Amino acid sequence: MRSIKNSFPSEEDHNLLREADAKHLLHPWADLSTLGEQNTLMIQNAKGVYVYDSTGKKYLDAIGGMWCVTLGYGHEELIEAMAEQAKTMAYYTPFGDVSSSPSAQLAQMLAELTPGDLNRAHFTTCGSTAVDSAVRTAHYYYACQGRASKRHVLSRRNAYHGSTYLAASLCGKLADRTLFQYESDFIHHLSSPEYDPDIAEESADSRLQSLLDEMESEIARLGAENVACFIAEPILASGGVLVPPPGYQAATREICRKHDILYISDEVVTGFGRLGHFFASETHFGIVPDMIISAKGITSGYQPLGVVMISDRICETMSAHAPVDKSVFSNGYTYSGHPIACATAIKNIEIMKRDKICEHVQEVGPYFIDKLRSLVDSPIVYTVRGDHLMACVECWTGNETGPTARNMALAQRVDEYCEQNGLLVRPYENLCIMSPPLIVEKSDIDRIISIFSQALNRAQSDLDSGRLD
Template structure:
């Protein structure tokens, strides 16, 4: 069925995270198919998707091996659960593979349907663990301002975004430490090293104020993705890790966006020397071809969870489609393509050119900061470069820029005052050039009007 491209095309569809004024004016882009790094709408127009769908379609939109794997597993065994001691064969193989490629020498894996569910499950694990230890008051979860961890009630409480106030969140016991964004929050005359030291001091002060024996865990993205691609300040994780260890607070790496190659390493944890106690994974785990999330528990943390579960005869938690056989088979193929099929190698090959374009645009008078690593980057728009003054919010410049890019056949993402880029891992150097050529043309057109 062909759906016309107009503002009535999705009158019954409720859009999330969508600027409604734009939607009501232009209507949705109803996407019908994809080829490589391009998608196509119902009018036949093609768009270069410079955001890999939603960070996750790293192998493009029609990868034959992923499709063949999905079809073959569907024919062999299309659905099952992982309750009551039964488990699909691909889930066992995937758990083994994930620990093999993780920073952990041993551990366990728990499967969910999304990153939100994985983070939510990890919170429940920590709460369960501390109650069993006789420390039920140890349940506060610390994340960071501008972080993103999901949309369930718990993970929205973890997410350090103001929009969650519309839901009456965060819930009690969810705390937000400083955002380690040196360009935005560094003080006058403060070096990056001094800024990192202040972030560490402030975190320890927060722990003291709340009470170390009330904190269950600290969750952090290696790079804040939905915060606007914000890498941590230099030495950040090396500075805070000893503090967390001092107070026996687990560090959970939210690798939903960074994991499986986005930063140029298999894990963002490796890129930034996080040394986490657990890893949350999703998105690229299946290259976006199947909904899946996973919790990778380090050996010691896995031992603790198992000990507690034995005392009550089970781990009383689960999702009907967690460890889905088709998803697990696809994930095994996606991980193989990333590690052995050239995808991670290609990230490393084209990332220098991607980041060179970002660095060049940093000289633009209305780009306050161009930041990125691997194949993830952002351009933050400002009115005054020296003072870092944002453009007036009512101008909606990033939204207008994203809409102009869309008209020009390029998909980018507006995030606050920033434009975010996260191209698929299969992108070639000429694709990177095309992305920035279209983006710069769109930028010039929008700024000429404002």
């Protein structure tokens, strides 16, 4: 196939691209039942909050790529930072006693942004590898103190933590558990902690207490002396933007502290401005965890990069107690602290501070959620939930709740009508998930609501007339 360099290829080249995609690509989360037959949407160009397919059609990207394109597409300063670092030094090994100025500078910047004593950065390649590294750090921390039995990990149902073997095993989304193998010996899933006051049949206090009782019970069953860590997204993102009851994060943090269990806050989605703060753990939820995981928005999606921010206490303990013959921290990746990725993250942080991106999210985020909540008047909207610029609209046929076949078909129809009218949302089961770039303006939000409302009306008409079946 010849190289296609034009922004928008000819019709012939457009067809060739789709043929090549269908024949040679295995996409993440691909439907294998249609392998080789998929009618792929080929995104060819992007600017600001908009993307364009290979025919030139324009879409408002209400999912920010995949939670990650925070500063929007085509940001010249980010592009220049990438290019300048590539000209200076594209790559050198990060292993052992070798480093680069971008990774050292970024580590210091992150230490200044994270709460408490989370002052040590361990760079990885993405959120999944950062999750792996955080859990492995917890295991090393206890093993070097002679407590290797403290290895069990608590996660939650509906959680998403990545797709490496360990990270996928930590995930609690049943829909993602197919025919792969998953670790079950030392990983345990607590109940999904969501609480939606609009549809709840119990009080927030009652829900919170039952979740805490369950956590205490599971720790007692396993033995606190055997539990290494608890990993938690402050808000469960890919699981459906599930918001726990007020006080959940602080209460689970206290349980972990009481039982000497490390608390790992997975801020791959909630960090870097999505909730109006660089990190949401302390400022939004009132906790200082033992480790924070970040990725996605750390580079605004322009480069793959992940990081585990680790407390000084953990690092100093590992340094002091590791046996001489086992003192190597044998975890890391060829591209850990990649100079171009770190240079991009540095520029991303500088722009966010200068342009007051977090303050902008604090202004437009409540507006976004308020406008979305107006959609609950639709008969096919079961509920709307979210926080600032992460939100979910849950669809239903009116007779059954949850991801039933008809509810999922209805949500898929909503997604299709949104796409037809130039809006991209993320369909998952019977949910329509949205996480627009952080630079989104109120006028963009109004456009999102207008198109989404039209899609709901069309899908409802299909349901009422029997065209959904």
